[in-house]
Structure formats: structure tokens, C-alpha cells
Amino acid sequence: MVALRQHGFSREDIYRILDKGPWVLAFCVSKSINKIFVDLKTDLKLDNSEVVRVLSHCPFLLAQEARYRGRDVYATVCTLLDVGVTEQQLVEDCLRFPSLLTAPPDRIHGWRSLLEGFGVATEKRLFGKLLRKAPFMMYVNPPSLFDQEETQPYNDNVSVTASGFIVYEALRILQLLQEQGFSSRCIDRIVRSSPSLLLSDSSVLRQRLVMLRYLMQGYSRDKSVAEGKTVTDESPPSPPQSLAEEILKGVGQPSSSSISPTTGLNDPSIRTGIRASETCAQREGDSMNDAYTTGLLETMLYSYPTIINVDASHMRSVSNALRASGLRRLDATTLVKRYPGILHKDPVVLRSILEFLKTHCGLRKGDLLPLLLRCPKILSKSYASLLPLVDYLYEGLGGTPLMLRRTPAYLSLSLDEYIRPRAEFLRAFHIDPLCNGLSFLINASPDDLATLANVQTDVFYKFRTVYSNRWRTKQSNNYS
Numbered sequence: 001m002v003a004l005r006q007h008g009f010s011r012e013d014i015y016r017i018l019d020k021g022p023w024v025l026a027f028c029v030s031k032s033i034n035k036i037f038v039d040l041k042t043d044l045k046l047d048n049s050e051v052v053r054v055l056s057h058c059p060f061l062l063a064q065e066a067r068y069r070g071r072d073v074y075a076t077v078c079t080l081l082d083v084g085v086t087e088q089q090l091v092e093d094c095l096r097f098p099s100l101l102t103a104p105p106d107r108i109h110g111w112r113s114l115l116e117g118f119g120v121a122t123e124k125r126l127f128g129k130l131l132r133k134a135p136f137m138m139y140v141n142p143p144s145l146f147d148q149e150e151t152q153p154y155n156d157n158v159s160v161t162a163s164g165f166i167v168y169e170a171l172r173i174l175q176l177l178q179e180q181g182f183s184s185r186c187i188d189r190i191v192r193s194s195p196s197l198l199l200s201d202s203s204v205l206r207q208r209l210v211m212l213r214y215l216m217q218g219y220s221r222d223k224s225v226a227e228g229k230t231v232t233d234e235s236p237p238s239p240p241q242s243l244a245e246e247i248l249k250g251v252g253q254p255s256s257s258s259i260s261p262t263t264g265l266n267d268p269s270i271r272t273g274i275r276a277s278e279t280c281a282q283r284e285g286d287s288m289n290d291a292y293t294t295g296l297l298e299t300m301l302y303s304y305p306t307i308i309n310v311d312a313s314h315m316r317s318v319s320n321a322l323r324a325s326g327l328r329r330l331d332a333t334t335l336v337k338r339y340p341g342i343l344h345k346d347p348v349v350l351r352s353i354l355e356f357l358k359t360h361c362g363l364r365k366g367d368l369l370p371l372l373l374r375c376p377k378i379l380s381k382s383y384a385s386l387l388p389l390v391d392y393l394y395e396g397l398g399g400t401p402l403m404l405r406r407t408p409a410y411l412s413l414s415l416d417e418y419i420r421p422r423a424e425f426l427r428a429f430h431i432d433p434l435c436n437g438l439s440f441l442i443n444a445s446p447d448d449l450a451t452l453a454n455v456q457t458d459v460f461y462k463f464r465t466v467y468s469n470r471w472r473t474k475q476s477n478n479y480s
Contacts, residue, residue: 004033008048013056021059032062036073043077044091058098079105083112084128093132103138110142117145118174119184120191134195136167143171172202180209181294186302193305207312209297215319215333216296296337304340314343321347325354326365335369339376352383361390362401371405377412389415393438397423403438410442416471418442421464422449428463429453 004014033055040051055061061073080090080100093100112127121127131137143166177187191197197205301308322332322342336342342350357363357378363371372378378386389411393399404410413419422441423433431453433441440448450457 008052009056010052013052016056017059017062020057036061039073043074044094045087046091046094050095054094054098054101058102060099060102064102073101075105076101076103076108079108080131083108083131084124084126085131086128089128089132097135097138100135100138107141108137110144111137114142114145114170114174115191118178118187118191120174120188122188126192130192130195133192134198136196136199141166143168145171167199169200169202170198173198173200173205176202176205176209180297181291182298182301186298189302190305190308194309197308204312205308208308208310208315211312211315212297212300212307213293215315215336216293216300300337300340307340307343310343314347317347318343318345318350321351322354325351325368326358327354327368331369335372338373339379342376342379345379349382350379353379353381353386356383356386360387361404363405367405371408375408375412378408381411386411389413389419392420397433399434399438403434407438407442410438413442416475417468420471421467424467425449425460425463426453429455 004017009017036055037048037051040046040054041048046054077090081087085093108131111131112121115121115127115130121130174187174191177190182190319332319336322335323329327335354368357368357371358365390404392415393404393410410419419442422444426433426435426441426449436444436452444452446460447457450460453460
């Protein structure tokens with residue numbers, strides 16, 4: 001206690017140390033505290049109050065220095081700086097999470113070697129950023145690249161917090177992503193975007209990938225059918241004579257010129273060869289289709305990597321909601337491919353929005369996909385925010401569903417802050433707001449609106465400010 005009070009520890013700091021680590025009293029703190037103070041002040045450029053804060057929140061540093069001679073924070077600090085963490089970031093992280101200074105250097109290098117083995121964060125600065133997003137790497141041990149099965153956790157005398165826990169799932173996750181045929185560039189993007197994925201269950205991740213692959217397979221197959229071709233039609237077909245000769249050669253039969261007319265293709269061996277050739281062609285087409293599906297899936301995950309965190313059951317519910325709203329399977333998968341963020345949406349809310357577009361807006365089923373592809377922000381709206389927009393367009397402006405189909409961006413804008421002031425400005429000068437179409441109303445610049453009204457641009461700005469203030473005051477009075 002005397003040693004702690006001599007180094008500036010207040011009574012609250014000592015109570016915090018005893019609360020977090022009462023076993024510190026079992027060590028000779030008076031001999032190790034001087035070394036800890038020197039290391040923190042020299043290596044991290046901390047002042048006396050900051051050193052007291054770090055040690056009071058992480059008393060294990062005192063026990064570590066007292067128990068492991070020569071094992072100080074200098075090695076950990078040098079390792080963190082070596083893997084790409086800047087000095088300023090290291091000081092900030094230490095003040096927030098002082099326990100990171102107890103991480104063994106071998107643990108940090110182990111995580112870096114594991115990720116670099118799969119092409120993740122190969123650059124120095126990238127691993128430093130990843131380490132800040134994944135602080136669990138400071139506290140749990142990584143598996144080895146040569147680990148095949150989960151073995152009994154080892155206990156070493158050097159590692160500290162959670163030293164007996166090895167995250168074998170991290171290796172399984174990386175191997176699963178590699179088995180899917182993804183490139184190292186895609187794996188790097190996925191892991192750096194969601195590093196917590198390394199702690200998830202590999203079976204759960206496999207279900208998500210199976211569901212995403214199912215959606216992409218539906219897109220590739222339905223698209224090939226819609227275009228009137230199959231995957232195997234990409235290669236030019238061989239002439240019938242050469243194909244028959246290849247079949248006969250494969251089954252060890254004479255050429256087509258020596259086949260008797262009475263036998264022909266009714267021979268059992270020839271029919272077997274034909275079936276074998278058809279099976280090979282089907283397998284080749286399936287492999288090409290799988291490669292095409294993998295390419296689509298990799299492209300989607302690279303552009304939107306967080307989609308891999310969505311549960312498989314939620315993906316299925318969203319897909320069913322799209323199908324139940326009248327979209328075909330090709331339309332649903334096209335929408336998922338173009339806008340992967342739709343898989344994050346609530347299926348109930350998503351279905352209510354689609355039903356609203358059909359019933360209240362007067363749109364047909366065939367109009368939903370083009371409208372959503374042109375303006376996917378509509379799916380981020382709620383029913384309460386879409387209803388005033390549609391009512392103002394149809395009842396206030398005299399618009400039609402055709403205008404809405406041609407200008408879907410109208411539904412993504414703010415009615416009170418953007419659309420209503422523009423329309424009322426033109427009405428104030430006895431001009432129909434839809435005289436040049438709905439697209440002109442929402443896309444025209446203030447200069448174009450002022451020119452149409454034959455006034456200066458400052459008049460529009462003043463009118464918009466005054467009208468918006470009066471409208472907000474009116475709305476607040478109605479609510480009160």
C-alpha cells in the first residue's frame with residue numbers, strides 16, 4: 001500500500017486495484033512498480049496520472065512484471081508498432097483498454113501469420129487497422145495453419161488472459177471461405193469488414209453461404225432460360241456425324257459407315273455410349289454453372305461484404321416475402337443481386353411496402369422490379385412516410401401512376417422539406433407544378449424554377465425558408 005501511495009495512487013485507485021485483482025498483494029509490488037512506471041513513461045510517453053489510470057484498471061501488469069522477470073510491456077509495445085499500429089492509436093487504445101498491454105507478442109504474430117496465410121491483411125497498415133476492429137485477437141490464441149482437428153488446449157507459462165483458449169473456428173471459417181472458390185481478395189474484404197466472423201460457428205456460416213448460393217443459382221439458371229439458352233450452349237455444337245463417331249470410339253464400336261441399317265442406334269452398347277456422353281455434358285454444364293454462380297456470389301460479397309452476417313433463416317424469409325408480393329423468382333434474385341442490402345430488411349415491413357405500392361399507388365406486379373431497381377431507397381422508407389407522399393402526388397398535384405413509374409425517386413425525397421416548397425412556389429405564381437413533368441419538379445435547380453416563374457433566384461430561397469417555417473409551425477399547432 002505504501003508503494004502505491006508513493007507513486008500517486010489515490011484511495012479510489014487502490015480500491016479499484018483490490019476489486020479487480022486482489023491477488024496482486026501476493027507479489028512484491030514495491031520492486032516491480034518502479035519498472036512498470038519507467039516502461040510506460042518511456043515507451044508510450046504517458047504522464048504520471050495516465051500511468052496510474054492504466055495500472056488501476058489493469059493490475060495484472062503489476063503481477064506480470066513481478067512474476068515473469070524480463071517480461072515487460074516493452075515487447076508488446078514493439079510488436080504492436082511493428083504490425084502497423086501507430087503510436088497515437090496505441091496510446092489511445094491503451095487508455096481505453098489497458099489490458100491489451102498484457103497480450104503476448106507471440107499471440108499477435110500468430111494472428112498475423114494465420115490471416116496472411118489466407119491472403120488477409122497482407123499489408124502492414126491493414127493488419128494494424130484490423131487489430132483495432134478485432135480486439136479479441138489480444139486475448140485469445142489463434143490456431144495454427146497446420147491444425148486439422150481440435151485438440152486439447154495447451155497451457156504455457158508465458159501467455160496470459162485466456163491463454164488456454166484457442167479459436168479453432170477461425171481456421172475453419174477461413175478454410176470454408178477458401179473452399180467456396182473465393183479469391184484471396186474477396187476473403188480479405190470479408191474478414192476485414194466483419195472480423196467478428198472469425199468467432200462465429202462454421203456450420204452457421206455454411207448455411208448462409210448455401211442460401212446465398214441458392215439465390216445466385218436461381219438468378220443464373222432463370223436468366224439462361226429467359227435468354228433461351230443453356231450454359232452448355234456457349235461452346236459451338238459439333239456436327240452430328242463427328243459426335244456419333246466420338247460416341248462409337250468411346251464404346252469401342254466401328255465407325256458410322258460400318259453400322260448396318262438394321263442395327264443403327266438401337267444397339268445397347270451404342271445407347272450406353274450416348275447416355276454416357278449426355279451425362280458428361282450435363283456434368284460439364286453443371287460445373288460451368290457452378291463457376292458462374294461462384295463468380296456472382298464473389299462479386300456480391302466483395303461489393304457488400306456485411307451481407308454474410310445475415311442469418312440464413314432471415315434470408316429465406318425475405319425471399320419468401322418478395323415472392324409472396326408477386327415477384328417472380330428471377331425478379332427476386334435480380335433485386336437481391338443488384339441491392340444486397342434488401343436481405344437486412346424486416347420481411348413484414350418489406351411485404352407491407354410492396355403491397356402498398358400495388359394497392360395504394362396503383363402499380364402492377366411488373367412495375368415493381370423496375371421501380372425498385374431504379375430507386376432502392378424506397379425500401380428504406382416506412383409506410384407512414386410513403387403515404388403522405390403518394391396522397392400529395394395524386395390528390396394535391398393531380399399526378400398519375402404513370403408519373404410515379406417514370407420517376408420513382410419521388411418516393412425517396414422529403415415531402416415537407418423538399419417537394420412541397422417547390423410545388424407551392426410554382427403555384428404561388430399560378431403555374432402548374434407538373435407542367436413539365438414530375439421529373440422536372442424534383443430534379444430542377446433553383447435557377448430553373450426561378451426562370452420558369454420569371455423571378456430572381458433569391459425569391460425562391462426566401463419563399464422556401466418562409467414557407468417551411470410556417471408549415472412547421474402549423475403542423476406543431478395541429479399536433480398540440
